[in-house]
Amino acid sequence: MKVTFPHMGHLWLILKTALEGIGLEVVVPPPCTRRTLELGVRHAPESACLPLKVNLGNFLEAKELGADTIVMAGGVGPCRIGYYAQVQREILRDIGCDYEMVVFEPPDVHFSEVWDKVKYLNRRPWQEGVRGVILAWQKACAIDLLEQELQRLRPREVKPGQADAVFQRALRDLDAAGSRGDIKRIVKRVKGEMAKIPRYTDRQVVRLGIVGEIYTVLEPLVNLHIERRLGALGVEVVRGLFISRWINDNLFKGLLPLPGHNPEKTAPPYLNHFVGGHGWESVGDTVTFAREGCDGVIQLAPLTCMPEIVAHSVMASVQEAKGIPIMTIYLDEQTGESGLQTRLEAFIDMLLWQKRRQAGKVYNGRGRNPCQETMPGCLRGQ
Amino acid sequence: MEAIYLGIDVGSVSTNVVAIGESGQILTTVYLRTRGQPVRAIQEGLEQVVNALGEDIKVAGVGTTGSGRSLAAVMVGADVVKNEITAHAVAASLAVPGVQTVIEIGGQDSKIIILRHGIVTDFAMNTVCAAGTGSFLDQQAARLGIPIEEFGRRALEAKSPVRIAGRCAVFAESDMIHKQQQGHPLEDIIAGLCEALVRNYLNNVGKGKEILPPVVFQGGVAANAGMCRAFNRALGTEVIVPEHYGVMGAYGAALLAREMKPGASAFRGFELIGREFRTGGFECQGCANHCEVVELREGRQLLARWGDRCGKWSNAVAV
Numbered sequence: 001m002k003v004t005f006p007h008m009g010h011l012w013l014i015l016k017t018a019l020e021g022i023g024l025e026v027v028v029p030p031p032c033t034r035r036t037l038e039l040g041v042r043h044a045p046e047s048a049c050l051p052l053k054v055n056l057g058n059f060l061e062a063k064e065l066g067a068d069t070i071v072m073a074g075g076v077g078p079c080r081i082g083y084y085a086q087v088q089r090e091i092l093r094d095i096g097c098d099y100e101m102v103v104f105e106p107p108d109v110h111f112s113e114v115w116d117k118v119k120y121l122n123r124r125p126w127q128e129g130v131r132g133v134i135l136a137w138q139k140a141c142a143i144d145l146l147e148q149e150l151q152r153l154r155p156r157e158v159k160p161g162q163a164d165a166v167f168q169r170a171l172r173d174l175d176a177a178g179s180r181g182d183i184k185r186i187v188k189r190v191k192g193e194m195a196k197i198p199r200y201t202d203r204q205v206v207r208l209g210i211v212g213e214i215y216t217v218l219e220p221l222v223n224l225h226i227e228r229r230l231g232a233l234g235v236e237v238v239r240g241l242f243i244s245r246w247i248n249d250n251l252f253k254g255l256l257p258l259p260g261h262n263p264e265k266t267a268p269p270y271l272n273h274f275v276g277g278h279g280w281e282s283v284g285d286t287v288t289f290a291r292e293g294c295d296g297v298i299q300l301a302p303l304t305c306m307p308e309i310v311a312h313s314v315m316a317s318v319q320e321a322k323g324i325p326i327m328t329i330y331l332d333e334q335t336g337e338s339g340l341q342t343r344l345e346a347f348i349d350m351l352l353w354q355k356r357r358q359a360g361k362v363y364n365g366r367g368r369n370p371c372q373e374t375m376p377g378c379l380r381g382q
Numbered sequence: 383m384e385a386i387y388l389g390i391d392v393g394s395v396s397t398n399v400v401a402i403g404e405s406g407q408i409l410t411t412v413y414l415r416t417r418g419q420p421v422r423a424i425q426e427g428l429e430q431v432v433n434a435l436g437e438d439i440k441v442a443g444v445g446t447t448g449s450g451r452s453l454a455a456v457m458v459g460a461d462v463v464k465n466e467i468t469a470h471a472v473a474a475s476l477a478v479p480g481v482q483t484v485i486e487i488g489g490q491d492s493k494i495i496i497l498r499h500g501i502v503t504d505f506a507m508n509t510v511c512a513a514g515t516g517s518f519l520d521q522q523a524a525r526l527g528i529p530i531e532e533f534g535r536r537a538l539e540a541k542s543p544v545r546i547a548g549r550c551a552v553f554a555e556s557d558m559i560h561k562q563q564q565g566h567p568l569e570d571i572i573a574g575l576c577e578a579l580v581r582n583y584l585n586n587v588g589k590g591k592e593i594l595p596p597v598v599f600q601g602g603v604a605a606n607a608g609m610c611r612a613f614n615r616a617l618g619t620e621v622i623v624p625e626h627y628g629v630m631g632a633y634g635a636a637l638l639a640r641e642m643k644p645g646a647s648a649f650r651g652f653e654l655i656g657r658e659f660r661t662g663g664f665e666c667q668g669c670a671n672h673c674e675v676v677e678l679r680e681g682r683q684l685l686a687r688w689g690d691r692c693g694k695w696s697n698a699v700a701v
Contacts, residue, residue, distance in 0.1 A: 033670035161693065225691070316590050325504065338449055343507060346467035350502040357501055 001025065001100075003121070004067035006055035007032050009218035010147075011243055013175050014140045019071065021132010023123030027067035029058040032221035036061055041333055043091055050222060050302040050332055051215040052084050056091060063097055071121070074105030078276030079307050135183075139174050140244040142187050146170055149194055151238065154231025155206075156199040164228065166193050203234060206351050209289030210239040211282040212300035213308050216331050217241050223300055224337055226344070233348050238294065240285040241278065261285065270314045270321075279307030283314060290322035295351045297324055303332040325351060385442040386435070388649070389636025390424060390458065391469070391629065392416065392450030395489025395516060396602060397423035400632040401431050401439075402640060406476065410434040411629045420450045421659045421678075424457060429655045441649045443642060445469075445635030449490075456678055456686040457659060459650035462638045469634030471495045471502050474598045476637060477624040482594040485613065485621065486630070487583070487603035489516040494588045508587045516602045518551050522558070522575065526568065533572060537608025540573030548578025549585075576608040580616050595619045600627040657681070666690055 004027045005015050012028050019026045030036070032054060040057030059070055075082040085103040092099050102121060107113040122129050146167060153163040170190040177183050208230060216222050217239060227237050240261055249261075263271075263284030271283040286297045299315060301308030308328075315326045327347050329340065386409060389400045397420060399412040412430045416423045432439075445462040446454040447469040455463045474484045475497065484495040492515055496504040523530040544561050547553040554575065561571050584593075599621040603609055605628065613621045626633055663676045675695045677687040687695045 030670065034672060035670040339507075342449075342465045342467065345465040346502075346505060346507075349465070349468045350505070353501045354503070357499075 001069050001121075002027050002067045003069045003071055003102075004029055004059065004062035004065075005071045006051075006058045006073075007219065008215055009220070009243065010143050010171065011218070013143065013171060014136045014243060014247075015071070016175070017139055018133050018136035019121070021124075021135060022118070022121060022129040024121060027062050027065045029062040029067075030065075032058065032219065037221070037333055043095055045087075047304065048087070049080060049304050051081070051213075051219075052087065053333065054219070054222060055084065056088055059088065059092060059099065060097060063099070068098070069100045069102065072101055072103050074103040076106055076108060077274065077307075079305075081277070135178075135180065137244070137247070138180055138183050139177065140247060142174060142183050143171070144242040144244050145187065146190055146194075147242075149191065151227065151231070152236055153194055153197060153199065154228070155234045155236050156201075156203060158198045158200060160232050162197050163194060166190060166197070204352070204355075206235045206296070206348055206355065207294045208235050208237055208351070209285065209294045209297040210237055210300065211241075211285045211289075211297060212278065212311075213282075213302060213305050214241050214246060214278055216300040216302050216305075218243070222302070222331055224331075224340055226298075226300070226340070229341065229344060230348075233344060235348060238289065238292075240281065240288070270318050271311065275307045275310040277305065277307030279311040282308060282311040283318060286315065286318050286324070286326060287322060290318075290324040294324065295355055296347065297326045298347070299326060299328040301328070301330055303330045305330075325354070383438055383440045384435075385440050387443045387636045387640040388428075388431070388441055388445070388458075389469075389632040389634065389639065390427065390444065390446045390454050390460075391448040391466070391631035391635060392420050392424065392446065392454045393448045393466075393488055393490070393631070396628070397427055397448075397450075398629040398632040399424075399427035399431055400626070400629050400636050401435060402633070402636045404442075404640075406637065406640065408626060408633065411626055411632070413628050416450075420453055421457065421661060424454055425655050425659075428458070428652060432652055432655070437652075441647055441652075443639035443644050443647050444649045445637075445639035445642075447631050447635040452686075452688060453661075453678065457650075458654060459648040460639075461644040461648050462635065462642050464635060464638050466631050467493060467495060467505050467507065468502070469631045469638065470600065471497060471505075471634070472637050473630040473634035474600060474624070475500055477626070477630070477633075478596055478598050478622055481596050481598045481622075483591075483597040485583070485588075485597060485599045486601040487515060487599075487609075488601040489520075491515060492583055492587050492601070494583075494591060494593075496591055496593075504591055506587050506589075506591065508583075518554075519575075519579070519603065519606065522555070525555075526572075528568075528572075531605075534576075534605065534607035534609065536569050537573040537576050537606075538611060540567075540569040542570055543573035543577055544570050546571070546574045546578040548575075548580075548582035554578055573608055573612075576606070576612040577616070580609065580612040584616060593617060597621045599623050600630045602628050604628070654680075659685075663689070666695065668692070668694060 002025045003019055007029055016026050016028055036057035037054055039060045040053035044053040044056050072085040074085050085101055089101050102117055150163050150167045157163050173186045177186060210217055230237050261281040261284055263280040266284035266287045267280050271280055274280050282299055289297055312328050319326045385404055386401045391398045397414045397416045401409045403409055410431055412427045414423050414427055444458055444460045446460045447464050447466050451463050470484060470486050474481050482497055486493045491508060493507045495502055520530055523533045544566050547557045558571055597619060599613060604623045610621055657680055660679045663674055666673045666675050671691055673690045675687055676689045678685045690696055
């Protein structure tokens with residue numbers, strides 16, 4: 001049995017460790033590229049959302065490397081991911097691409113539903129298998145920790161790209177790490193390297209929260225490396241979605257005591273119900289980010305994503321009530337990079353102007369407007 | 383010698399150059415069709431500036447904007463490179479003090495910019511759908527055999543505009559053909575089209591935004607009197623078309639260059655009008671992304687490369 005799985009950001013590293021830990025031979029699909037997208041688009045239904053298409057491309061590329069079994073995530077909510085695996089299985093069968101599919105989803109009735117599948121895949125004595133899964137979990141936490149450091153560094157580094165290079169090296173090392181001690185050593189070393197990167201201390205940094213559908217938030221091919229772009233524009237990105245949390249929420253049913261999203265506490269009165277996918281979390285996180293003093297929020301979603309459309313429709317009222325600018329970006333296969341870049345630049349310009357205005361006094365409508373002093377001079381009352 | 387600031391807006395359909403003086407007054411404007419050759423258009427634009435203002439000028443700053451802003455910046459040596467939204471907002475606030483809404487409809491895209499107390503608070507941009515943009519109007523005018531300049535005037539002659547589906551350019555066109563075949567007069571169809579495009583704009587671009595007066599309408603399509611009237615009716619307020627509505631992006635870029643007041647401008651001189659620039663491209667085979675890398679050369683010298691995702695080629699050029 002040679003197993004593979006779809007890409008989603010750094011998920012590959014974690015899944016690879018876990019699956020190898022239970023004694024399976026793993027084929028990591030080649031990194032997502034335009035070819036992946038083209039393969040997926042060719043065979044997927046036109047109206048399906050983008051993640052399904054890219055996943056399918058991953059499977060086809062992994063097949064070329066000899067994979068025969070797919071480990072796939074499912075779902076039980078209104079989001080379409082619930083039937084991705086089924087649709088993909090049919091498509092693969094139709095085009096003569098032979099695969100076995102093992103679908104992990106939140107248990108419907110009992111945790112044993114997940115357990116049985118693990119038992120089916122497991123090739124090792126239980127103790128060893130568990131050790132592998134724990135190692136994978138520790139890697140997930142390490143990656144998320146280092147990535148948050150990366151997000152803080154990007155807008156401040158003097159030479160753009162340095163922090164990213166360190167992070168990419170860290171990923172390679174973490175992939176090879178075989179024990180908890182290894183992981184700890186790597187994290188310590190990388191933190192040290194990151195601390196040494198020369199940075200600006202006086203640069204005005206905009207803080208921006210990213211919310212939205214998890215796949216578009218985490219997969220750089222699909223979001224056109226939005227976090228790197230924003231970093232280069234002098235933006236510190238924060239987000240609530242991380243793989244470690246997602247695993248905890250979806251597969252362990254939130255058994256581990258990690259910082260959760262708690263949309264039931266943060267999203268009302270704007271959105272009072274679960275709407276599928278991460279729609280509820282998008283609204284909740286936006287409120288949280290506004291409370292924490294972020295300058296703005298960007299919502300990402302694949303075109304036609306129902307949960308995020310629902311979230312989008314209430315964002316206007318969140319924006320008004322919380323006074324935080326929100327921009328929604330729908331991503332699809334034909335998204336041009338220049339269109340995205342223009343929107344991001346304009347959004348940042350806007351946030352900077354508003355930030356400067358907030359630093360000044362509030363204009364009462366009489367006399368000279370003190371706010372205008374902080375704007376580009378050509379806008380000053382002429 | 384007079385110090386001037388240049389703003390260059392390289393769009394998909396038109397390339398505009400505006401020269402302003404030290405106090406912000408517009409000295410000359412140039413509106414050209416890009417025709418898929420931005421390099422040529424920029425050179426021609428600069429040539430017309432020299433023709434209009436004479437040789438005795440000193441360029442104190444250059445700003446570029448539009449989808450070709452990076453290319454233009456490398457080619458002419460720009461001090462400010464700004465996105466179109468900021469440039470349009472800056473220009474509109476100066477042309478109409480106190481403006482609260484900017485409607486901009488250009489060749490390939492349309493935007494809405496909301497300002498409050500002189501600061502941009504919200505914006506939206508439509509680049510996916512061609513309905514409601516200048517290109518679609520151009521195409522329909524050509525199909526009906528009417529010069530685009532007359533399109534708006536004919537719309538004003540309509541007695542009862544017909545209803546046309548404006549959600550999609552394809553639907554709009556088939557609807558128009560259907561109405562034509564039914565025998566509706568051309569004026570009513572044109573006016574109906576203008577109303578449909580305004581509806582489409584307000585639903586797709588302006589959705590959910592509070593459109594408060596004063597409303598400024600700019601971009602090439604603002605020349606169309608039929609569109610202006612359709613906006614007036616739909617919004618219940620008179621839209622203001624500024625004098626230089628067609629070149630507001632370039633005007634904004636020039637204003638931003640003046641605002642920056644660079645010590646010494648990066649401008650490479652009007653000599654570049656006569657120089658030979660070439661753009662070329664190749665497909666990188668480094669990975670499965672097969673990025674289409676574009677390069678700009680002046681004679682033999684490589685000025686810049688872009689289009690690669692990983693930075694392998696663009697970083698290799700020291701600009």
